Amino acid sequence: MNRTVLAADLGGTNLRMAVIGEDGKILYRQKHETPKTEKTDEIINAFTELSQQCISAVKNNGEIVAIAAAVPATINAEDGIISKAPNIPALDGFRFSAAVSSELNLPVILENDANSAAVGEQWLGAAKGFKNSICVTLGTGVGGGIIIFDRILRGIDGTAGEIGHICVEPLGAPCGCGSRGCLEQYSSATAMVRLARELENQYPKSILQNKTRCTALDIFEAGKIGDDLALEVFRQMGFYLGVALAGLVNVLNPEVIVIGGGAAAGWELFIAHVQEQIRKRAFHEPAERVKLVRAELDDDAGILGVAHLAFEKLI
Numbered sequence: 626m627n628r629t630v631l632a633a634d635l636g637g638t639n640l641r642m643a644v645i646g647e648d649g650k651i652l653y654r655q656k657h658e659t660p661k662t663e664k665t666d667e668i669i670n671a672f673t674e675l676s677q678q679c680i681s682a683v684k685n686n687g688e689i690v691a692i693a694a695a696v697p698a699t700i701n702a703e704d705g706i707i708s709k710a711p712n713i714p715a716l717d718g719f720r721f722s723a724a725v726s727s728e729l730n731l732p733v734i735l736e737n738d739a740n741s742a743a744v745g746e747q748w749l750g751a752a753k754g755f756k757n758s759i760c761v762t763l764g765t766g767v768g769g770g771i772i773i774f775d776r777i778l779r780g781i782d783g784t785a786g787e788i789g790h791i792c793v794e795p796l797g798a799p800c801g802c803g804s805r806g807c808l809e810q811y812s813s814a815t816a817m818v819r820l821a822r823e824l825e826n827q828y829p830k831s832i833l834q835n836k837t838r839c840t841a842l843d844i845f846e847a848g849k850i851g852d853d854l855a856l857e858v859f860r861q862m863g864f865y866l867g868v869a870l871a872g873l874v875n876v877l878n879p880e881v882i883v884i885g886g887g888a889a890a891g892w893e894l895f896i897a898h899v900q901e902q903i904r905k906r907a908f909h910e911p912a913e914r915v916k917l918v919r920a921e922l923d924d925d926a927g928i929l930g931v932a933h934l935a936f937e938k939l940i
């Protein structure tokens with residue numbers, strides 16, 4: 626029988642699950658809304674119910690040997706505890722692995738979602754073949770995962786890798802983390818929309834002036850046809866991303882930096898600005914070495930990565 630892992634991406638909005646083989650092939654997938662609730666039980670019930678659906682759907686298709694969950698949270702990987710989950714506060718301090726394991730009778734692996742995505746990209750995606758990679762996800766926020774010689778960089782409390790909260794503008798925009806001028810306030814999809822609003826008075830001819838609810842996708846579409854305001858937004862998000870990455874290049878000497886998330890769609894409009902800052906600011910040798918590549922696994926990076934961790938740790 627083929628051995629498989631049931632991998633889950635437990636996000637603030639959606640709970641996505643997939644049954645994944647040892648080769649990374651996705652055999653089955655299913656999705657459900659994450660319950661909006663303060664009750665831990667309701668979330669865990671939704672999780673175990675969807676798990677049972679997946680398990681029965683593939684029962685003739687291999688043996689599920691573990692559950693693997695990627696969550697947007699600071700976690701204690703060793704003990705399977707969710708320390709802090711800003712988007713799902715009902716799970717703060719919850720012994721996730723023990724609870725799910727006793728419901729489903731399978732071993733459970735727990736990992737932070739950005740770390741999982743970094744592992745996924747290194748296993749099967751844009752960082753395949755490398756041992757030292759940094760993965761940056763430009764979405765609603767800016768997520769980060771750092772892998773050094775095939776090991777996730779966690780720090781002593783499991784909080785390492787928060788690339789989105791590197792300060793790039795000391796007196797800049799306030800951030801949800803309590804600091805100011807974090808990368809997330811300049812290079813996320815959310816930040817791009819704010820930058821467009823802040824700059825629009827200087828670009829009266831921009832087609833974005835006519836948008837009542839401008840999105841990052843609108844900015845991308847406008848940039849593709851040469852709209853000056855859109856191009857300035859991409860220049861700024863690329864500049865700030867480059868400033869942060871140049872620092873990481875100097876500190877960590879990575880082989881590859883993988884950039885993904887919704888805002889990475891505008892790759893050709895910002896990547897030259899990122900490269901310019903790395904070239905200007907980082908030491909010559911690591912700057913020459915590092916490759917900037919676009920993520921390849923999209924939304925599946927996290928579930929694939931955490932499934933890989935389960936195969937490695939439990940089997």
Ligand SMILES: [Zn+2]
Nearest residue numbers: 790800802807
């Ligand atoms: Zn911050």
